[in-house]
Amino acid sequence: MAVNNNSGETPPPSLYPLRPYEEMAVLRQALSGVGTEQCFNSNEEIYAARENDKSLYLFTDGYFSFIRVSDGLVLSSARGEMIYGIAECMRPRGGWFLKIEEPCKARVVPVDQAFEIFTQQNLWQTVASLLTWFIQVYSVREEHLLGVTAYVMIRNKLLELNILTPELRSAINVTDYIQERTQLARSTIMAILSQLRRGEYIEIKRGKLISIKHLPKEY
Structure with missing residues (x-):
């Protein structure tokens, strides 16, 4: 198969909805005196909820991955300010955890205290x-991942x-990154990346993504 060069244009950089920084700032301020x-x-x-130990984690910066417990699938990754644990503490199911990708700090607040403050300050x-x-x-x-072809999965992750x-x-192997987030066969990923490189759609050096020139929507 070959990449279809007559399809649509690469979408704008904003693939995901804008992070609610204002709301996170309000919650961080409300919890600044506890934890x-x-x-x-x-x-x-x-793990935000473990038996009787439930806490919220308020990060001002960092790089994180959200991992599915059952198979290690990377659900998503995020960099910057993050509040983790609200949903997990409200309805614990232990289906995923937060992995720290680089050293960082967080304010850790017992969930009972946090939820009491949310109620007192009308922050729900x-x-x-x-x-x-x-x-x-x-x-x-x-x-990005359900009901689409392997190429579309790879395109979205690129x-x-x-x-x-x-x-x-520069610290991320592109094949590993895609496989961890899609669970596609490594051979499938490498074959599609190889065709994209030969067509000069992308530039990869030593396994690292250098640039994207254009990624057609279809394969």
Whole structure:
């Protein structure tokens, strides 16, 4: 098969809905006087709800991946400010965890204290707005991966990877990145990437994505 060069144009860089920074700032401010500051190292795994221990994690910066427990699938990755644990503490099911990708700090707040403050300060609408963003992100992710061809999956993950800074991309193997997020066979990924490179649609050096010139919608 060959890449169809007559299809539509590469979409704009904003693949996912804008993160609700204003809402996160409001919640961080409300919880600034409770909990403790903790440091986290790369590859640490955080479970917001474990038996009787439930906490929210308020990160001002960092790089994180959300991992499905059952098979290690990377559901999504995010860099920057993040509040983790609200949904998991409200309705625990243990289906996923947060993996720390680089050293960072967070304010860790016991969930009982956090929820009491949300009620006292009438912040549940703000919480709902934040949770809506998470739902939107995962809805877009499903659009990228369900009911589409292997090429479309790979195309979407290449565009997603291309949004990262060159410094971040320089530490990420493009084949690993796609496989961790799609669970496609490695041979399938490498075959499609090879055709895209031969057609000069993308530039990859030493396994790292350097640039995308154009990615047709169809294969």
